Structure formats: C-alpha cells, structure tokens
Amino acid sequence: MANKADLIVGVQWGDEGKGKIVDLLAQEYDYVARYQGGHNAGHTIVIDGKKYVLHLIPSGVLNPKAVNIIGNGVVICPDEFIKEAAQFGDLRGRLYISKNAHLILDYHIALDQAAEAGLGDKKIGTTGRGIGPAYADKIARVGARLGDLYDQARLVDTILERYDRLGLNAPPKAEVASSVARWADRLLVFAADTTQMLWQALDDGKRTLLEGAQGTLLDIDHGAYPFVTSSNTIAGGACTGAGLAPKEIGKVIGIVKAYCTRVGNGPFATEQTNAIGDRLREKGEEFGASTGRARRCGWFDAPLAKFACRINGADELALMKLDVLDGFEEIKVCVDYDDGKPIYKSFKGWERVSKARSFDDLPKAAQSYAAAIEELTGVKITLISTGADRNDAIYR
Ligand code: GDP
Ligand code: IMO
Ligand code: MG
Numbered sequence: 521m522a523n524k525a526d527l528i529v530g531v532q533w534g535d536e537g538k539g540k541i542v543d544l545l546a547q548e549y550d551y552v553a554r555y556q557g558g559h560n561a562g563h564t565i566v567i568d569g570k571k572y573v574l575h576l577i578p579s580g581v582l583n584p585k586a587v588n589i590i591g592n593g594v595v596i597c598p599d600e601f602i603k604e605a606a607q608f609g610d611l612r613g614r615l616y617i618s619k620n621a622h623l624i625l626d627y628h629i630a631l632d633q634a635a636e637a638g639l640g641d642k643k644i645g646t647t648g649r650g651i652g653p654a655y656a657d658k659i660a661r662v663g664a665r666l667g668d669l670y671d672q673a674r675l676v677d678t679i680l681e682r683y684d685r686l687g688l689n690a691p692p693k694a695e696v697a698s699s700v701a702r703w704a705d706r707l708l709v710f711a712a713d714t715t716q717m718l719w720q721a722l723d724d725g726k727r728t729l730l731e732g733a734q735g736t737l738l739d740i741d742h743g744a745y746p747f748v749t750s751s752n753t754i755a756g757g758a759c760t761g762a763g764l765a766p767k768e769i770g771k772v773i774g775i776v777k778a779y780c781t782r783v784g785n786g787p788f789a790t791e792q793t794n795a796i797g798d799r800l801r802e803k804g805e806e807f808g809a810s811t812g813r814a815r816r817c818g819w820f821d822a823p824l825a826k827f828a829c830r831i832n833g834a835d836e837l838a839l840m841k842l843d844v845l846d847g848f849e850e851i852k853v854c855v856d857y858d859d860g861k862p863i864y865k866s867f868k869g870w871e872r873v874s875k876a877r878s879f880d881d882l883p884k885a886a887q888s889y890a891a892a893i894e895e896l897t898g899v900k901i902t903l904i905s906t907g908a909d910r911n912d913a914i915y916r
C-alpha cells in the first residue's frame with residue numbers, strides 16, 4: 521500500500537520550533553515539503569552551535585539525503601529565494617519548486633507595506649514581505665506563477681500591466697525584463713510538477729514529511745481575523761498546498777512551545793507585559809527569525825492549544841523550549857476563560873531540564889508540567905526539546 525505523508529504543524533502563533541523538529545525528523549524522511557506561506561516564515565536550525573535560518577527552503581535541506589519540495593501553495597519571492605539558496609551550493613536534484621506556486625513581486629511588497637502604514641495603530645503587524653497581496657492576486661486570478669517564467673516576454677508585459685492597473689509607477693521595462701530573465705535563469709532549473717512527484721514518492725513507499733509554516737492561530741479562516749496570515753496554516757492546508765488527498769495525510773505532529781509567543785498584533789489573552797514576559801523573551805531569545813522584532817510573550821494557553829490539536833487532528837505533540845522555563849518558581853497555565861479573562865492554574869517550577877537525556881531524568885515538576893499539557897490538550901507528548909541544538913531532544 522502507498523505510504524502516507526506525515527505532517528508538522530505549529531500549534532500556536534508560529535515560531536514554536538518547527539524548523540528544529542523538521543530538521544531532526546528529516547534524517548528519517550526521503551522528502552520534505554512546504555505547502556503554504558512564504559518567506560514570512562523563519563525556521564531556525566542549530567547544528568553543533570551553527571545556526572541556519574530558513575525562510576522558503578524546507579528545513580530538510582541540511583540533511584543531504586532528503587529531497588526538498590516547495591509546493592504549489594507557497595508564495596515565492598524570487599530574489600529572496602536566490603539569496604537563500606546561495607548558501608547551500610548546488611541544490612539541483614535536491615530541491616523542486618511547483619510550477620504552480622505564485623510569485624511575490626515588488627508591487628506585492630509595496631502594497632503590503634502601504635496597507636500597513638495606512639492602518640496606523642490598527643495595523644496587523646505583517647512581516648511586510650508581500651504575503652497578503654500575493655495571495656490576494658492568486659485568489660483574484662491575476663497572479664504570476666513560477667511556470668510563467670517560461671514565457672518571459674509575456675510575463676514582463678503582465679507585470680507592467682499590473683503596475684498600470686494598480687496605479688503604481690512601474691520600473692522601466694528593461695529593468696523588469698532583466699529581473700524576469702534572472703529569475704527564469706535561477707529558478708526554472710527547480711521547476712517541477714511537485715504534486716506528481718509527491719504522489720510518486722508515496723506510491724514508491726518513500727517517507728514524506730510536510731512542513732507547516734506559521735501556526736494554527738494565524739490561519740486565515742480559523743485564526744483571529746484580521747490578525748492572521750493569508751494562508752491556511754492548519755494541517756488541512758497541506759492537501760491544497762501540496763496536492764494530496766485528505767486520506768494521504770498520515771501522522772500529524774503538533775509543535776507546541778511550553779509558553780506562548782506572538783509577533784505582530786492581535787489578541788493574546790495570556791500575554792505578560794511585565795517582568796515575566798521580559799524574562800521569557802530574554803531566556804527564550806524571542807526575537808523574530810525573519811524580522812528581528814521582539815516577540816510578545818506569555819503563559820501557555822491550554823484552551824487554544826486544545827482547539828489547535830482538534831483542528832489539525834494532532835496525533836502527538838513535540839513540547840518545545842521547556843528549558844526556557846528553568847528557574848521559574850511558579851509557572852502558570854491558562855486552563856479556561858471567564859468572560860474572556862484567563863483562569864490560571866499554577867505549577868511548581870524546577871531548576872534545570874537541559875541536562876536530562878530521558879523523560880525520567882527530567883525534574884519531577886517538569887514531568888508534571890508536561891503531563892498537565894497532555895491532559896489539557898488530550899494529546900500525547902512524544903518529544904521534549906530542551907535546547908536549540910539538534911541534539912537537545914528527549915524522545916518518549
Ligand atoms: P519556527 O518558526 O517554528 O521554526 O521557530 P523559530 O526558528 O522561528 O523560533 C524558535 C527559536 O527557538 C529558534 O531560535 C530555535 O533555535 C529555538 N529553539 C528551538 N527549540 C528550542 C528549545 O527547546 N530550547 C531553546 N532554548 N530554544 C529552542
Ligand atoms: P514561522 O513559520 C510568527 C505573523 C506576522 C503577522 C501575521 C501576518 O516562522 O512560524 P504576514 O507577513 O504573514 O502577512 O503577517 O502573521 N507571522 C508569523 N509569526 N511566525 C511566522 O512564521 C510568521 N509568519 C507570519 O507577524 O502577525
Ligand atoms: Mg519562525
């Protein structure tokens with residue numbers, strides 16, 4: 521029987537540590553595929569102290585064996601891709617991009633930034649990378665796709681027409697033509713029918729891992745609109761964003777931080793705008809991997825995590841950054857709401873989890889904390905991460 525594709529999804533507002541887990545698991549997978557989002561994502565991997573941040577390229581790229589796929593649901597900024605790919609040498613044969621993936625063009629970035637500026641204090645706090653406008657053009661059927669680079673002259677005209685329609689000043693035609701030529705030269709070598717590739721992989725019994733970007737609570741449909749990103753970040757997004765049938769999705773692993781963070785604006789009931797929040801930010805180095813912005817920090821929100829587990833069909837959880845809670849005397853978890861206000865349960869802190877190499881090695885208080893998260897979400901924790909490095913992981 522054909523294999524199913526396993527899936528990694530962020531349970532909170534992104535930055536849970538997806539990159540680390542995808543890199544770790546990629547050692548056992550043949551294919552790693554992104555299915556939504558763009559270079560708004562910042563997935564950090566630390567191997568023997570060396571740090572890599574991936575925005576568009578799947579986090580399987582540091583495993584020489586894995587084939588990486590950027591699916592049709594991803595939006596690609598060509599020059600950002602070229603820049604990011606440059607650090608990995610020749611990726612031909614190890615990376616494929618869907619011909620149907622939409623391109624983020626300069627005017628998308630300009631529109632994103634102008635929209636944010638126009639919103640003033642109501643702004644979403646986007647990454648300013650053109651994600652929303654690129655997806656808007658895709659849905660409005662006026663977008664440009666990777667495959668359009670096969671007809672450069674036509675794409676140049678389409679881009680110039682689009683500037684005109686939008687009432688924006690277009691760059692000189694020669695400049696647009698030169699960009700398009702560069703993109704065609706550097707990107708088309710990776711162009712493929714990635715849906716067919718994934719079907720073939722599954723039919724051949726290959727192991728495939730789908731790498732979600734952002735997090736469940738930023739989902740365009742299921743997050744706190746309009747404080748969301750412009751794609752379906754939940755597990756279901758992998759079906760449309762990679763071209764897989766729902767029944768082809770296998771194990772769903774939710775990545776959950778031991779506390780909560782959020783970059784950008786929007787509701788965050790358990791946020792701690794006080795010394796606790798500052799301490800989480802400092803210890804957890806909670807500064808955006810993409811934009812460098814300080815992340816808002818707060819306690820774990822169990823009702824939201826439970827919602828996320830349900831909507832993604834999470835089979836198991838990876839509990840991340842437990843070490844950041846080291847040394848707290850009291851750790852709080854929101855277990856319910858009363859009229860929108862969090863009701864907290866207190867947990868006893870612990871000294872240090874980072875030395876532990878097995879679940880039983882963990883301080884008893886840390887074990888109880890993990891057990892409480894399992895109970896509150898109804899999902900088993902199968903991995904606990906106790907540091908940024910690839911090796912700082914406890915399997916259960
Ligand atoms: P992603 O977007 O979900 O891939 O997460 P990011 O890479 O944006 O943010 C997670 C940050 O936490 C990165 O800097 C990681 O290197 C780091 N990290 C991951 N797991 C752990 C952990 O268990 N402990 C600590 N202290 N840092 C971690
Ligand atoms: P990873 O994959 C955290 C947030 C932005 C903003 C909102 C909309 O690293 O977890 P956008 O630029 O997407 O239109 O911004 O979504 N956001 C993220 N927050 N992690 C991310 O990705 C994010 N990608 C977008 O901060 O609030
Ligand atoms: Mg990130």
